[in-house]
Amino acid sequence: MGVGPLIRGRLLHLSRQEHVLLLTQHHIISDGWSSGILINELGSLYSAFSQGLADPLPALTIQYPDYAAWQKNWLQGERLQGQINFWKTSLAGAPGLLELPGSGPRPALQSYAGSHVDVALSAELSTALKQLSQRHGTTLFMTLLAGWSVLLSRLSGQTDIVVGTPVANRQHGELEHLIGFFVNTLALRVRLEDNPSVSALLAQVRTVAVDAFAHQDLPFERVVEAINPVRAMSHSPLFQVMLAWNNTPSGGELSLPGLTLEELVDVDTTAQFDLTLSLSETGERIDGTLQYASELFDRATIERMVQQLHMVLGGMVGDERQCVAHLPLLAAAERSRILVEFNPEPVAPAVPCALVHRCFEAQAARRPDAIALSFGDRQLGYGELNARANQVAHHLIGLGVRPDDRVAICLERGIEMLVGVLGILKAGAAYVPLDPAYPADRLAYVLEDSEPLALLTQADCRASLPVHRLPVLVLDLAQDLAMLARYASVNPDAQASALEGHHLAYVIYTSGSTGMPKGVMVEHRNVARLMGTTEAQFGFDEHDVWTLFHSFAFDFSVWEIWGALAYGGRLVIVPALCARSPQEFYALLCRERVTVLNQTPTAFRQLIAAQSEQEHALRFIIFGGEALELHTLAPWTRRNDPQRTQLINMYGITEITVHATSRTITQADIDEGLGSVIGTALPDLRMYVLDA
Numbered sequence: 001m002g003v004g005p006l007i008r009g010r011l012l013h014l015s016r017q018e019h020v021l022l023l024t025q026h027h028i029i030s031d032g033w034s035s036g037i038l039i040n041e042l043g044s045l046y047s048a049f050s051q052g053l054a055d056p057l058p059a060l061t062i063q064y065p066d067y068a069a070w071q072k073n074w075l076q077g078e079r080l081q082g083q084i085n086f087w088k089t090s091l092a093g094a095p096g097l098l099e100l101p102g103s104g105p106r107p108a109l110q111s112y113a114g115s116h117v118d119v120a121l122s123a124e125l126s127t128a129l130k131q132l133s134q135r136h137g138t139t140l141f142m143t144l145l146a147g148w149s150v151l152l153s154r155l156s157g158q159t160d161i162v163v164g165t166p167v168a169n170r171q172h173g174e175l176e177h178l179i180g181f182f183v184n185t186l187a188l189r190v191r192l193e194d195n196p197s198v199s200a201l202l203a204q205v206r207t208v209a210v211d212a213f214a215h216q217d218l219p220f221e222r223v224v225e226a227i228n229p230v231r232a233m234s235h236s237p238l239f240q241v242m243l244a245w246n247n248t249p250s251g252g253e254l255s256l257p258g259l260t261l262e263e264l265v266d267v268d269t270t271a272q273f274d275l276t277l278s279l280s281e282t283g284e285r286i287d288g289t290l291q292y293a294s295e296l297f298d299r300a301t302i303e304r305m306v307q308q309l310h311m312v313l314g315g316m317v318g319d320e321r322q323c324v325a326h327l328p329l330l331a332a333a334e335r336s337r338i339l340v341e342f343n344p345e346p347v348a349p350a351v352p353c354a355l356v357h358r359c360f361e362a363q364a365a366r367r368p369d370a371i372a373l374s375f376g377d378r379q380l381g382y383g384e385l386n387a388r389a390n391q392v393a394h395h396l397i398g399l400g401v402r403p404d405d406r407v408a409i410c411l412e413r414g415i416e417m418l419v420g421v422l423g424i425l426k427a428g429a430a431y432v433p434l435d436p437a438y439p440a441d442r443l444a445y446v447l448e449d450s451e452p453l454a455l456l457t458q459a460d461c462r463a464s465l466p467v468h469r470l471p472v473l474v475l476d477l478a479q480d481l482a483m484l485a486r487y488a489s490v491n492p493d494a495q496a497s498a499l500e501g502h503h504l505a506y507v508i509y510t511s512g513s514t515g516m517p518k519g520v521m522v523e524h525r526n527v528a529r530l531m532g533t534t535e536a537q538f539g540f541d542e543h544d545v546w547t548l549f550h551s552f553a554f555d556f557s558v559w560e561i562w563g564a565l566a567y568g569g570r571l572v573i574v575p576a577l578c579a580r581s582p583q584e585f586y587a588l589l590c591r592e593r594v595t596v597l598n599q600t601p602t603a604f605r606q607l608i609a610a611q612s613e614q615e616h617a618l619r620f621i622i623f624g625g626e627a628l629e630l631h632t633l634a635p636w637t638r639r640n641d642p643q644r645t646q647l648i649n650m651y652g653i654t655e656i657t658v659h660a661t662s663r664t665i666t667q668a669d670i671d672e673g674l675g676s677v678i679g680t681a682l683p684d685l686r687m688y689v690l691d692a
Contacts, residue, residue: 020264028181029064037179039254046256064180075217083218084226086211087187091162091238094189096229098240100156100274102296104675105629109233114271116291117302119279121310126286128317135320136202139209140286141165141245146198146205147313148243148277149190150324151305154312159192162239164273167216185220186212187238198320198327235274242273246280246288277309307331343686349532354501356527357425359566361386361491363542367568370542374592375415375573382568385419387489392423392456392473394487399454399471403428403503408452408470410434410443410461413573416475417552418561420456428497429453430504430521435553436461437576442517446509450519501525508555510654520555526657527558531566533684537662538620542568544595545617547588549574549603555654556625560598569596582610590614600625601632608636618645624652624659627676630669642667651678660685 007025014020023038041057048056075083121129133143149161169184170176188208196204229237254261271293279288292302308329315327330338353359360382363370368383380388396407407424409431411417424431432450434443444466447455457465458476474480505524509517546564548571550556564571572592578584586607589597597618599607604623628649636647647665652658663679681687 029179043254043256050257060178062178064178067178067180071217080218083215084222086215087218087223088226090189090208090212091187091223091227094162094187094238095158095160096237097235098152098156098158098161098274100152100241100296101301102675103298103301104296104673106234107295110235110293111295112270112272113294114269114291115294115299116268116289117299117306118287119277119290119306119309120287121285121313123284125310125314125317126281126284129286129313132202132317132320136199136206138202138206140281141243141247142205142209143202143316144245144277144279144286144313145188145190145209145243146201147309147316148241149192149205150201150316150327151309151312151329152241153190153192154325154327154329155305155308161190161192163188163190164239164242166242166244167213169216184216184218186216187220187223188212192324195323195325197323198316201324202320236272240274242276242278244276244278246278304334307334338688343681343688346681346686347533347683349529349535349684351525351528351532353566354528355425355494355499355524356505356531356562356566357389357422358494359528359531359562360422363565363568367542370568371570372565373415373418373571373573375413376575378415380415385415385422386491388419388484389422389426390489390491391484391487392419392475393426393492395473395484396424396427396429396454397492397497401427401429401453403497403499405429406432406450406452406504406507407454407456408432408434408447408450409456410436410465411456411458411475412436412461413548413576415573416458418548418571418573420475421552421561424456425505425524426492428492428494428499428503430506432507432509432519433551433553433557434465435551436464437551438553440464440466442509445517446519449509449517450507501528506558508553508558508654520654522555522558522654522657527562529684530559530657530659530682531562533682534659534662536683538596540567540569540596544569544619545572545593546570546596547572547574547592547594547598549579549585549598554625555658556598556600559622559624559658563596582606583612586610586612586616587614589618590616593617596620596622598622598624601628602626604636605632611636611639616645620646620648622648622650624650629676630665631673633665633670637667637670649677649679656685661687 006029007023010022010024012020012022025038044056048054129143130140133140136143138146145163145165149163152161152163153159165186165188166183167186188205190201190205190208192201224237227238231237254263268291271291273291274293274296276291277288278291279286290302290306311328311331315322353362364372364382364386368381368386370382371379372382372385373380401407405428407427407429409417409420409424410433411420421431421433432446432452434446443464447466447468452470455465455468455470455472457472457474459474462472462474473484501524503524504521505527507519507521509519511517540563544564544567546560546569548557548560548564550560552561561571563569572588572594574585574588578588582603588594590612595617597620599621601623604621633647642665649663649665650659650661652660659682661679661681663677665677669677
């Protein structure tokens, strides 16, 4: 730009009868309005010169430097401050980022790569939108802004929407025939917090637009400077979505005497913003394009967004009294696809044991000498584990523990922890896990909130627990162990305690929305159905070796414990120090011949980096606990056959018992680099995405 030219023309000679004229100009000297002027003037000049006539264009009354000087002199003092104050007030407290659901995470640096899809409203809908606008005293632009804002709000879950729009900024007649960059950008803020009706929203948008157009003289860069938002290289300031209504004079069809002309349309592969909806009137219809940042959205997502825009606009003209949160988003076919095709009739799983510990007891009776637990150099068989857990259960029953009572348990990782958990369940109570690594105030809160009838712990943990008056059983204290040895080692009679599947199995505390931990109460039948409904997919059996990698206060541990013990497999309890060392943990996986590994994506990324030449025996790696970005698995599949070791992504929350969906990850998934794909509902569930 320093040496120019800022506009240039090239005539390409393809043949004697065919030429291509290329006109290139920098946006700094031209805008959309200017393009129409340029085409008209080019046609007039060619027509005149080809006939030997003089330049037919009238002299301009002003030049662009005259406008620049006028604007500088006019926009100062109180007038300038008034415009600044307007925009600072209008955009005070507005969100800095509109977070729309996309196809992947937002990159730290925009690439401006983009594409577009066509938008074409039917003549009927276009006419209805014009009539709606007339009834409410709005322009078509204002009505479309209202509908676009509703869609953005519904998709993002945000109710404070800022949309950018370009304005020609040629209010003075002298500027109409001048080529130059006059366009300005306005940030229009639409508030949907109170769920207004369509009529109320149109009134709001009309006011917003009229006020903004009255203050359009302040250049957008001065608005940004005045508001001084938090800046980031990942997105544009103030807004990331545009609505461009093209009502500027067109140059029409270029006509040159003696020539047949055809416009060559260049494919635009850039996107300045996340989304730019560009619309205009063409005859009786409204049409245009939706341009999108291809690093944020895929084409299918944008095509679906266009369909949803049709539905919102159709809902607006169908009932202008309707609240905007109730406007339809889904066409009938898509609604059926989501509600029916994606959600076949649930299949109730075969549940051999309504009480989860009964599955373990069956394995103990069938294979008492098989190893149930490994921890370092210690091992415990199914029969001995069952006997020790029974003694704990009889002790708790003697304390008066009954179904749905809670028993707190605070132990370090180890065999005693599993003895305690099983003993509590066998007594008919629900276990409340207290991880000794948690802060003292959290342990105190859970201990008070859960109202347990007793506490199981060990000597090292007991001193760190808050003062309480609960009966305490210390599972590594010689005196307590001697006392337990006097109890029977046979299974307690569940019928005598009236213990059934609807009674509580555990209460796990999660981070509550209020900031306080929230206790989630899960019943035996919930755990039993989880294992039953996944049995056909995984086929777990006595040959499997699992790791108890996660804290027993995290519900991923429920899946790890019962995936092993309900099927007669071996559970390797991972020492705390080993769990924190990816190298040591990978060595443990190979040494113990672990076949089923459960990991959060974060932990697995560290494990990938630590993989050595040692051969592992993994047949399943199951992800959960956080979003899995599929592209992060590429280093693993480069060294490991995904056919030999299946990669499974599962999604769920504590309230629905660990897992609700499942997706087997293929190499194609990883190569495509799709975001986080959670798969489909487990066979006994239906899943819906609710617009909350």
